[in-house]
Amino acid sequence: MKFIEEFRDKNIAERLIYEISKISIPKIKIMEVCGTHTVSIFRYGIRNLLPEHIKLISGPGCPVCVTPNIDIDFAIALSRHKDVILATFGDMMKVPGSTSSLQKEKAEGRDIRIIYSPLEAMSIAKDNPKKIVIFFAIGFETTSPTIASTIIRAKRDGIENLFFLNSQKRIPPAICALIQSKDIMIDGFILPGHVSTIIGSDPYQFISNEFLLPAVITGFEPLDVLQGIWMLVKMIREERPAIEIQYKRAVRKEGNPLAIKKIKEVFKEDDATWRGLGLIPDSGYCFREEYKRFDARNIEIEVEPSKENNQCVCGKVLKGIITPLECSLFRKVCHPENPIGPCMVSIEGACHTYFKYY
Numbered sequence: 208m209k210f211i212e213e214f215r216d217k218n219i220a221e222r223l224i225y226e227i228s229k230i231s232i233p234k235i236k237i238m239e240v241c242g243t244h245t246v247s248i249f250r251y252g253i254r255n256l257l258p259e260h261i262k263l264i265s266g267p268g269c270p271v272c273v274t275p276n277i278d279i280d281f282a283i284a285l286s287r288h289k290d291v292i293l294a295t296f297g298d299m300m301k302v303p304g305s306t307s308s309l310q311k312e313k314a315e316g317r318d319i320r321i322i323y324s325p326l327e328a329m330s331i332a333k334d335n336p337k338k339i340v341i342f343f344a345i346g347f348e349t350t351s352p353t354i355a356s357t358i359i360r361a362k363r364d365g366i367e368n369l370f371f372l373n374s375q376k377r378i379p380p381a382i383c384a385l386i387q388s389k390d391i392m393i394d395g396f397i398l399p400g401h402v403s404t405i406i407g408s409d410p411y412q413f414i415s416n417e418f419l420l421p422a423v424i425t426g427f428e429p430l431d432v433l434q435g436i437w438m439l440v441k442m443i444r445e446e447r448p449a450i451e452i453q454y455k456r457a458v459r460k461e462g463n464p465l466a467i468k469k470i471k472e473v474f475k476e477d478d479a480t481w482r483g484l485g486l487i488p489d490s491g492y493c494f495r496e497e498y499k500r501f502d503a504r505n506i507e508i509e510v511e512p513s514k515e516n517n518q519c520v521c522g523k524v525l526k527g528i529i530t531p532l533e534c535s536l537f538r539k540v541c542h543p544e545n546p547i548g549p550c551m552v553s554i555e556g557a558c559h560t561y562f563k564y565y
Contacts, residue, residue: 214428223433224256230440234260236392237439238527240382241399242269242555243427249564251429253436261440264391264527265560267381268399270346271298271553272525273481277513278374279304282343284510285372285503286317292335294328295343297321302549305514325350325357332361332369341370341503349401351375351492352466355473358501370503373492376479378402379410380490386418388484391527395439396422397432400454407462408450415448426454473498482549483522521548524557531561538562 239245245265248254254263267273283304286293293309300310300321313319318338322328328342344354354375361369378399386393398411403424414422421442425435435453442449452458472495479491494502515522518536523529531537531550541547542562550558 214426214430216430219430220256220433223430223437227261227433227437227440228258230444232260232440232444234262235394235440235443236262236264237395237397237436238264238266238385238393239397240266240268240378241397241401242272242553242557242560243401244268244397244399244425244432245557245560246555247427247429247432249560251432253429253432256433257436261436264393265524265530265557266385266527267481267484267525268378269525269550269553269555269557270350270376271296271302272521272549272556273376273381273483274299274302274345274374274549275480275482275513276305276515277480278345278372279308280513281504281508281510282341282372283307283309283312284508285341285506286312286319288339288506288508290337290339292318292320292331292338292340293343294320294322294331294340296323296345298553299343299345301546301552303516303546305511325354326360329357329361329364329366329369332366336368339368339370339506341372341506343374344371345374345376347376347378347399347402348405348470351474352405352463352469355469358473358498359469361501362498369501370506371501372503373474373494374479375474375492376481377476377490377492379406379413380487381481381484382411383413384481384484384487384490385526386414386420388526393420393527394443395420397435397439398422398424398450400424400426400431400457403452403454403458403462405463405466407458408452408460409462411450415450419448421448422450424450424452424454424458426457481525483525516547519548521550521558524550531558532565534558 474492
């Protein structure tokens with residue numbers, strides 16, 4: 208248990224809470240951008256340990272949750288093609304599209320397979336040379352290097368029947384859009400640890416330089432989160448906007464240069480649509496010319512017009528405008544066995560987390 212228990216030390220936690228409580232400032236709102244942080248905050252009861260003037264708000268930190276219906280409907284349409292094997296991460300199966308879901312399509316006999324790594328899609332393509340194999344590529348910068356590496360390898364190996372339905376997202380532009388929207392006034396950000404191991408701290412500098420807000424890249428253990436909040440509260444009190452790294456054991460200022468190189472070899476930045484946040488410039492990726500043949504969007508297929516469930520408020524939850532408790536469907540109609548929206552599907556979704564821990 209070494210390297211785990213040291214980040215869960217009760218005495219250190221009590222000291223951090225005391226130091227946070229000593230800092231007397233007006234009511235502040237801190238957004239944790241990452242869904243894994245939301246889970247950790249609830250699991251360890253951190254919200255209840257903080258003084259009342261500090262409010263934690265959950266943001267759009269779940270890649271499953273921010274995937275728009277238009278992409279889900281495209282994946283469903285592709286799965287209905289008789290020669291297609293669709294591969295996806297497990298969380299995407301139950302996410303409702305406009306009129307169906309991948310889980311429902313699988314029940315209807317479509318060849319849809321859950322995988323745990325993009326490399327598995329390449330193996331499926333090799334084993335089924337007469338089939339079109341499509342990987343529904345979702346995720347933030349954390350998964351993008353493995354997706355890019357798989358595409359590079361597939362090109363090298365000459366695999367002609369493998370395609371990628373790209374729905375990847377970039378976190379920094381989404382944070383910029385949140386700040387500019389002014390739907391909710393945020394005083395500081397807990398930045399995602401996993402994403403930041405890849406991109407480092409430099410891409411977040413606009414938060415402090417342009418918007419004069421502090422932010423801390425934080426780990427996921429309870430002491431990580433508490434220390435990150437303490438660092439944030441100190442910067443807010445001192446009116447000192449900066450980007451600091453609490454998670455120094457995993458995150459470097461420059462990130463992971465090799466992983467970044469892999470992403471840039473295959474993809475270039477492009478506009479992307481986020482559930483709840485709409486179209487955000489440069490918040491996604493598209494294929495570079497030399498890799499365009501892997502783009503599943505080049506496959507001609509009829510896709511139904513996308514529509515949203517008007518009763519679902521996942522978009523407002525993802526923006527931090529409301530909490531799941533303010534949704535009329537929460538627990539009554541919408542729950543993990545009957546998710547009305549994606550925030551109740553993923554274990555990193557705010558609604559799922561509230562359902563499990565609140």
